[in-house]
């Protein structure tokens with residue numbers, strides 16, 4: 001079972017988020033996973049420039065590490081997204097990565113996969129940031145196996161650390177269980193279905209501008225696309 005971790009802290013795995021991530025990874029490897037770390041502080045993922053090429057041709061023209069990271073995400077069995085809370089949201093590194101994933105949100109290619117969230121903060125708002133990352137996961141088609149977050153007590157330490165680390169290891173194991181047993185999370189179903197409907201309408205209405213995405217939908221979500229009118233091509 002191959003897990004990909006995307007770490008968004010500019011401190012890499014040496015900071016607070018890295019410390020909490022260690023425990024989640026510990027739980028996952030004990031449950032049989034092998035884990036590949038993608039540390040955004042050591043790779044280059046530039047901000048999206050809004051050129052729409054990913055929608056048209058399925059690839060980003062910016063020459064950096066994004067396409068390789070995308071391939072790894074598409075090929076993995078499950079993934080973990082880890083970020084510190086930076087001003088009530090994720091780090092700029094993680095946000096740049098999310099923005100570059102725009103075509104993944106249009107095409108939902110991670111349907112059938114599971115993701116987990118790791119977050120840390122200086123003083124709180126953990127659940128708000130975890131929810132945001134879980135929403136990103138659901139918007140790629142994947143289901144969220146769970147999320148863990150905490151404010152810090154000191155560098156690489158947390159309040160009620162023993163209980164937190166136990167929960168973190170349990171989250172790693174739960175992600176592996178989800179990959180094996182493929183559970184359906186009813187509490188995520190409503191959002192995922194309405195997001196998919198929204199994307200279907202968007203791709204249908206932009207079928208001529210975004211041929212790659214329209215073709216992707218025809219090949220992968222054909223049941224939910226309206227057939228083009230006679231004589232009409234994509």
Ligand SMILES: Cc1cc2nc3c(=O)[nH]c(=O)nc-3n(C[C@H](O)[C@H](O)[C@H](O)COP(=O)(O)O)c2cc1C
Pocket residue numbers: 009010011014015016017018083084085086087088089120121122123124125152
């Ligand atoms: C630019 C910046 C913005 C931050 N914004 C917040 C914030 O809005 N709320 C909060 O609780 N902590 C905030 N923090 C604190 C970090 O979330 C916290 O120290 C986190 O554990 C850092 O994780 P890391 O060591 O993995 O980078 C911020 C830190 C920085 C450097």
